[in-house]
Amino acid sequence: MKTVPELKALINGQIATLKSKKEPKNLYEPIHYVLSMGGKRIRPLLMLMTYELYKDSYSEVLPAAAAIEVYHNFTLLHDDLMDKSDLRRNKPTVHNVWNENTAILSGDTMLILSYHLLAKVPAEHLSKVLNEFNKATLEICEGQEYDIQFETRDNVKAEEYLDMIRLKTAVLLASSMRIGAVVAGASSKDADLLYKFGLNVGLAFQLQDDYLDVYGDPKVFGKNTGDDIATNKKTYMLIKACEKATGENKRLLNEWIHTAFFERQDKIKAVTAIYNELGIDKICKEKMDEYYNVAIEALSNVSVDSKLKEPLFKIAAELMNRNI
Template structure:
């Protein structure tokens, strides 16, 4: 079996060789730019990893894996435009380098290209593959809409938040794993189990992100701590604090949520202090552990030898331990 790093090397080699041989260049240059910004390529790697559980050779599914990565980067391009974000992975975003129209149109081209690539699979699997991919793409749109609506609400429930991150983040990880299994000819049961592995990994991953933004080590995390607090982002921590807080704590939270002028470090310290009083960090860590255990339980049920599950087990272990 391939290691995770070998799968990543295989994919990056395919990505580097992928050519945009159509015109106009002004449409495809932003696409190439987005894909050149790097990233962990976790979605195509997960897809190849799932495939490799059942089949030794993974090169034949590289075009579909490329389609998944193309689609993911399309969502990032449009997210950056909607958020008016200036940077992505330390580089200027597409709408900053070019303009809004370029970001919209090149993003649309990436969506079409992703369907072409995913649809390049064997015709006997095409209907199942496209049905799953299309459902996932629609769910991600739903998740993004919920996320935008939550910006203007202070009454978001934990259940609503978990549903949102399942749609916005987890379903594409789940889709990647299930597609890898489908293309390898795995049983329906195994493909569904791998989908659930992806859902639980995705939920744990996002909750860990929320946690690290407040409690991570800035030297390790790679960015300033407290960014979510400063922009009033509805994270798992803030949502639960608003629900669990007493009247005095609610007043403190509402004061900082409505403040238009403040010293950033004072706001971070005040909100974090409420989190600490409520034990929100421990509660979040417990939820992360629960989702990791659920992912492991699904993995255990796969009808393959245990040694073929080790790569995915490592993914779950690294998710628990990650500090970035």
């Protein structure tokens, strides 16, 4: 079995093959720009780690791993455009370096390139892989639409939010693992268990993002904390606080949510104090643990030797211990 750095090198090498496309320059340069920003490569990494539970020859799965990463970065490119974000991984976003039309067209091209890579999967697995990929990509669009709707709704429920992050974030992790299992020839039962593992790790990971935006150390977390509070982003933390708040806490929380002019740090400090009083940090961590435990149980039931599963147990633990 290869180490994580070795697997990432394989992924990056496969992605680098896309750089042969250079013309028209304004179409392909933004794609190379986005893919060169780095990132954890967690989705293709999980695909390869799943694959090597059963096989150790990576050539038949590497194009699919690269396809998942290209697709993921396509979604980020279009997300940045929809959100009008200025930075991605501390670099200017594509629509700022080029323009909005270029961001749309280069993003569309990335989607097509991801299918081009997927088509290299061995023929006997291609139908299942495409069906899984199509299901995931459609669900991600559904999740994005729900996320957009939530921005203008004051009555979002926790269950709706959890379903949104399942669609928008967790399904791509889960599908990456199912595709790895399918290409490796795993049983349907194992493929389902690995999907369940990825889905629940993805849910726990996104909830941890909500938590760290309030309680994380910016030096460890990698970005400023409090942005979600400052922008009234509908996170699990805010939704649960709105559900639980009563009396003075409810009045203050509503006041901060609907106040147009405020000092950023004052709002973050005040809303965090309300979270603390309501025990929102504990509620969020309990939900994270719930998903994480389901993930670990699913992986435990996969029918391969326990030693082979150790890298997946380890990466799950690392994902859930960024700064808590």
